[in-house]
Amino acid sequence: xxxxxYVILEKEHFDGFISRLSSLQRLVAPVAKGYNNYAFEELxxxxxxxxxxxxxxxxxxxxxLPQEETLLEYSLDKGLHVDASVTYEKMVLFGVHTCDLAGIxxxxxxxxxxxxxxxxxxxxxxxxxxxxECTAYCDDHASCNLVNASMPSGGYDLFFTxxxxxxxxxxxxxxxxxxxxxTNLFERADRAHLRELVKLREQKRSIFKNELSIDPxxxxxxxxxxxxxxxxxxxGDRCLACGNCTNVCPTCYCFDIVDEMNLDLKGxxxxxxxxxxxxxxxxxxxxxxxxxxERSARQRHRYYRKFRYPVPHYSRFFCTGCGRCTRTCMAExxxxxxxxxxxxxxxxQL
Amino acid sequence: xxxxxxEESHYNVRIGxxxxxxxxxxxxxxxxxxxxxxxxLEHEPGQFIMLSVFGxxxxxxxxxxxxxxxxxxxxxxxxxxxxxxALHKMGAGDEVGIRGPYGNGFPIRILEGNDxxxxxxxxxxxxxxxxxxYVLSNRRDFGKVHILLGCKSPEEMLxxxxxxxxxxxxDVYYECTVDRGAQxxxxxxxxxxxxxxxxxxxxxxxxxxxxxxxxxxxxxxKELLAKDIPERQVLLSFExxxxxxxxxxxxxxxxxxxxxxxxPVFNYxxxxxxxxxx
Numbered sequence: 001x002x003x004x005x006y007v008i009l010e011k012e013h014f015d016g017f018i019s020r021l022s023s024l025q026r027l028v029a030p031v032a033k034g035y036n037n038y039a040f041e042e043l044x045x046x047x048x049x050x051x052x053x054x055x056x057x058x059x060x061x062x063x064x065l066p067q068e069e070t071l072l073e074y075s076l077d078k079g080l081h082v083d084a085s086v087t088y089e090k091m092v093l094f095g096v097h098t099c100d101l102a103g104i105x106x107x108x109x110x111x112x113x114x115x116x117x118x119x120x121x122x123x124x125x126x127x128x129x130x131x132x133e134c135t136a137y138c139d140d141h142a143s144c145n146l147v148n149a150s151m152p153s154g155g156y157d158l159f160f161t162x163x164x165x166x167x168x169x170x171x172x173x174x175x176x177x178x179x180x181x182x183t184n185l186f187e188r189a190d191r192a193h194l195r196e197l198v199k200l201r202e203q204k205r206s207i208f209k210n211e212l213s214i215d216p217x218x219x220x221x222x223x224x225x226x227x228x229x230x231x232x233x234x235x236g237d238r239c240l241a242c243g244n245c246t247n248v249c250p251t252c253y254c255f256d257i258v259d260e261m262n263l264d265l266k267g268x269x270x271x272x273x274x275x276x277x278x279x280x281x282x283x284x285x286x287x288x289x290x291x292x293x294e295r296s297a298r299q300r301h302r303y304y305r306k307f308r309y310p311v312p313h314y315s316r317f318f319c320t321g322c323g324r325c326t327r328t329c330m331a332e333x334x335x336x337x338x339x340x341x342x343x344x345x346x347x348x349q350l
Numbered sequence: 351x352x353x354x355x356x357e358e359s360h361y362n363v364r365i366g367x368x369x370x371x372x373x374x375x376x377x378x379x380x381x382x383x384x385x386x387x388x389x390x391l392e393h394e395p396g397q398f399i400m401l402s403v404f405g406x407x408x409x410x411x412x413x414x415x416x417x418x419x420x421x422x423x424x425x426x427x428x429x430x431x432x433x434x435x436a437l438h439k440m441g442a443g444d445e446v447g448i449r450g451p452y453g454n455g456f457p458i459r460i461l462e463g464n465d466x467x468x469x470x471x472x473x474x475x476x477x478x479x480x481x482x483x484y485v486l487s488n489r490r491d492f493g494k495v496h497i498l499l500g501c502k503s504p505e506e507m508l509x510x511x512x513x514x515x516x517x518x519x520x521d522v523y524y525e526c527t528v529d530r531g532a533q534x535x536x537x538x539x540x541x542x543x544x545x546x547x548x549x550x551x552x553x554x555x556x557x558x559x560x561x562x563x564x565x566x567x568x569x570x571x572k573e574l575l576a577k578d579i580p581e582r583q584v585l586l587s588f589e590x591x592x593x594x595x596x597x598x599x600x601x602x603x604x605x606x607x608x609x610x611x612x613x614p615v616f617n618y619x620x621x622x623x624x625x626x627x628x
Binding site: 071072074076080082083084085086087088089110111113115116117118119122227253254255256257258259260261265268270272275277282283284285286287289291292297301304305308309312313 | 351352353354355356357358359360361362363365402403404405406407408409428430431434445447563564565589590591593594596597598599600601602603604605606625626
């Protein structure tokens with residue numbers, strides 16, 4: 001730990017920090033919505049922020065890959081004219097947990113891969129991220145340790161850790177440093193602060209333990225032998241094919257592209273919107289053939305897209321352990337239970 | 351909120367002008383399209399484009415013409431959906447959006463010097479024609495060429511004039527069959543698989559290239575393997591729904607593979623154990 005990269009913010013200055021930051025640019029942070037639901041929303045004062053929150057209904061991907069976004073605009077009346085454009089806004093995300101940092105990192109990898117998605121990248125470059133450390137599990141649905149997302153490992157400009165009376169803040173980027181400089185409420189962390197942080201991280205290691213009885217390194221092999229597992233049929237029998245699990249997933253990015261004419265019929269736009277591999281027509285072709293007709297095949301596809309298919313391409317799982325898919329599922333399909341069933345149902349090969 | 355124009359966006363389209371259309375059957379129409387300004391599409395046989403009708407939408411459409419056609423290209427489109435329906439109402443002078451070409455196409459450099467068994471069922475002739483015409487205009491680069499075609503009935507036959515030319519060529523072995531005959535039909539009647547046993551080929555130096563409706567592949571591949579053609583030399587072109595064409599939207603994914611960028615042409619050895627593929 002280089003102490004020059006660490007500063008502290010006394011709790012009494014937190015409100016001041018948030019209001020100064022929000023006066024500079026759009027600021028979004030988790031807000032309590034009742035019944036233990038939280039959402040990232042725009043705000044201007046610190047007391048609106050839920051510092052102790054379980055994963056928001058939608059992950060911060062909604063700012064990187066909006067539910068709906070225009071890709072092309074065209075006018076047809078005076079000769080055809082087409083413009084490809086991106087709409088973006090400079091903003092700061094405050095309070096992003098490590099699971100959601102992992103989700104953003106996954107999306108960054110996908111959309112940076114050639115051919116690059118400039119709509120995503122322009123927006124990504126206009127968003128600064130202030131992360132907030134989890135010091136305990138949000139609830140039983142989380143499996144962040146399994147996928148190595150419980151500890152900070154980059155992907156943020158500033159990283160806040162709540163130490164009770166103050167926050168200790170890791171400055172990770174130049175942009176993060178500029179936020180510290182402009183808001184001007186932080187003090188240099190001393191050795192004692194850093195020792196406290198080290199202690200907190202050690203405690204965390206005893207709290208966050210692998211949630212399932214499998215070494216994560218063996219997960220791809222587990223999936224290699226689970227393609228015909230009866231577990232998928234069970235999920236297929238329960239799944240309602242509503243697409244909630246993919247909508248709330250921080251790493252699901254499948255989309256549809258749709259044209260829409262303006263009411264005056266002189267022009268229109270082409271936009272993309274979130275789509276879901278769980279919906280029945282997703283893999284259907286014009287001739288009527290559907291390559292994933294069964295719900296069981298679609299649920300299996302979702303799990304393989306988290307734990308198997310991305311591994312050779314991105315060297316990581318596309319599950320962040322946030323537990324959102326489990327919390328939102330009306331049929332109570334649980335990610336941890338599904339993985340446990342796979343682990344239990346297949347003889348382990350050591 | 352700020353809006354910036356990104357010229358280099360991969361969702362940006364080039365404007366294509368329809369030069370000519372030709373009614374082929376009750377459902378299929380051929381469109382000749384040019385990008386204008388002396389710019390050609392620069393495609394390889396077997397690739398596809400994302401074709402859009404403004405205000406209606408975009409669809410993946412395989413390119414039917416050989417790159418040797420020059421500055422324009424052709425697509426043979428069946429009227430089955432929103433975009434293709436709108437396209438069918440368009441004519442010469444109308445403008446469409448073009449993205450691409452996308453996909454790997456047929457591996458011409460690997461095919462050169464070998465014998466070819468080209469098999470198309472139904473609308474599969476649309477993409478395969480790009481290869482057939484390429485091979486015929488570069489005929490001396492290839493060994494023996496067999497063309498086997500099948501479709502439901504004589505009136506659904508596509509590219510009838512060209513079939514006649516292929517049939518008459520001395521340097522092509524050509525057979526055609528229909529599932530249901532008609533009064534004036536003197537040719538074969540039966541599934542396309544019935545044509546394969548009769549082909550005299552040297553399996554070691556033959557590449558079989560198959561394009562057709564999804565249901566056809568299993569049966570055709572079985573016959574090809576019975577002819578001792580190595581699995582690596584059986585090439586299949588897949589049809590999937592696509593929205594982006596660039597390996598992102600997820601529509602065309604078969605397990606870890608994206609048909610749009612890893613395909614649409616796959617060799618049987620690579621794909622045979624991938625469930626959801628065939």
